[in-house]
Amino acid sequence: MKAEPPAGGVAVIGGFYFCYFAFNGLFSPYWGLYLAALALPAWQIGILTSLTQVNRIYAPAIWGWLADRSGRRRTILRLAGVAGLLGFLPLLAVDTFWPMFIAVLFASFFWSAALPLVESLAIARLSGDSGRYARLRVWGSIGFIAASLGAGYWIEASGVHVFSLAVVGTMAGLAVYCWRLPESPARPAANEGAAGFGAILRRREVWIFFAGCFLMSLAHGPYYSFYSIHLSEHGVGQSTIGWLWAVGVLAEVGLFMAMPWLNARLSPKTLFVGDFAIAAGRFLLIAFGAHSLPLLVIAQLGHAFTFACHHAVAMGYLHRHFAGAHAAKGQALYIAASFGIGGSLGGVIAGFLWRDFSGVTVFALAAAVSAIGGLVCQAGLPGKTISMNVAR
Numbered sequence: 001m002k003a004e005p006p007a008g009g010v011a012v013i014g015g016f017y018f019c020y021f022a023f024n025g026l027f028s029p030y031w032g033l034y035l036a037a038l039a040l041p042a043w044q045i046g047i048l049t050s051l052t053q054v055n056r057i058y059a060p061a062i063w064g065w066l067a068d069r070s071g072r073r074r075t076i077l078r079l080a081g082v083a084g085l086l087g088f089l090p091l092l093a094v095d096t097f098w099p100m101f102i103a104v105l106f107a108s109f110f111w112s113a114a115l116p117l118v119e120s121l122a123i124a125r126l127s128g129d130s131g132r133y134a135r136l137r138v139w140g141s142i143g144f145i146a147a148s149l150g151a152g153y154w155i156e157a158s159g160v161h162v163f164s165l166a167v168v169g170t171m172a173g174l175a176v177y178c179w180r181l182p183e184s185p186a187r188p189a190a191n192e193g194a195a196g197f198g199a200i201l202r203r204r205e206v207w208i209f210f211a212g213c214f215l216m217s218l219a220h221g222p223y224y225s226f227y228s229i230h231l232s233e234h235g236v237g238q239s240t241i242g243w244l245w246a247v248g249v250l251a252e253v254g255l256f257m258a259m260p261w262l263n264a265r266l267s268p269k270t271l272f273v274g275d276f277a278i279a280a281g282r283f284l285l286i287a288f289g290a291h292s293l294p295l296l297v298i299a300q301l302g303h304a305f306t307f308a309c310h311h312a313v314a315m316g317y318l319h320r321h322f323a324g325a326h327a328a329k330g331q332a333l334y335i336a337a338s339f340g341i342g343g344s345l346g347g348v349i350a351g352f353l354w355r356d357f358s359g360v361t362v363f364a365l366a367a368a369v370s371a372i373g374g375l376v377c378q379a380g381l382p383g384k385t386i387s388m389n390v391a392r
Helices: 007-037 042-070 073-092 097-111 114-125 130-158 160-180 197-201 204-233 238-265 268-288 293-301 303-321 324-354 359-380
Strands: none
Touching: 007 042, 007 114, 007 130, 007 160, 007 204, 007 238, 042 073, 042 097, 042 114, 042 204, 042 324, 073 097, 073 114, 073 160, 097 160, 114 130, 114 303, 114 324, 130 160, 130 238, 130 303, 197 204, 197 324, 204 238, 204 268, 204 303, 204 324, 204 359, 238 293, 238 303, 268 293, 268 303, 268 359, 293 303, 303 324, 324 359
């Protein structure tokens, strides 16, 4: 029987997830609306809403390499928390494009260092048990729900200017948890992870996997940057928008809790490819069903698969291929390929298309990208069953 990790360490990781994804629960629904309220043009909104993703292209790789090389994960996490908070403080005072661009670019460079290191820390402390990981990761979903709902009502009551206060307060909590996270020294590579990092990347399954992650995040770019704006243009109130984001994350919570059951019955390839099919249907509903609250609710329930299931299966693939000394680099590469390149490119493209084409067109294109991702993974990933529950 495996020894339980110290409760305090796991509790701090749960607190980190809560604050980290509470920040996402503010930025994803309300950052675009905040910028729109400042009367910024759509192309500037597209760039600013994508900056946190742009830094995920290269910053996690830098921090992951430094962490694996030095073994000083806790020091890097403390720096990430404090510098991220200091970087977002200017949002309390600035409201024009270039000052906000510089502030968010600086802050997100450090903020983006945290998640891959904590993900590898969590997997290591839970001995690779994806079921226990999913239950711990639920605290991030709870943080997202609390922030998106709370901010929605606060913004409706007090005005969109309170958004910056909510961001800084959440980042202060994140800095506290980053300071308290335990150290997790790099462990020697074992089994398949004993291969060199370059040799791992040359495996066909690995680059097909990363291509799928890129395409899924590319399809989600318009969602994270313009979903709230799209609904607002169709007359949906801000508190209702907050509830719709919350519905998606509640579905995510349920899926995370059900992952051990799904893992025991379906192969990773079946789950991975199925996520893309659901994403295509989901974005079509958003494109053509923004006038209908029931259709929007159904679309948000699809978030359980397009994010939660996709992410959980991705964590299993990463743990299988990037073990021990390559763990942080593997996590960093995953974040760079998906949320970094894919998410930022999707948001920027949506920003440039939004003015000349309708939101219907942009989300229909997102559905098409999802379908392409499913076809790529169906053709390229091996069909054999690979257990995601690596700890027996």
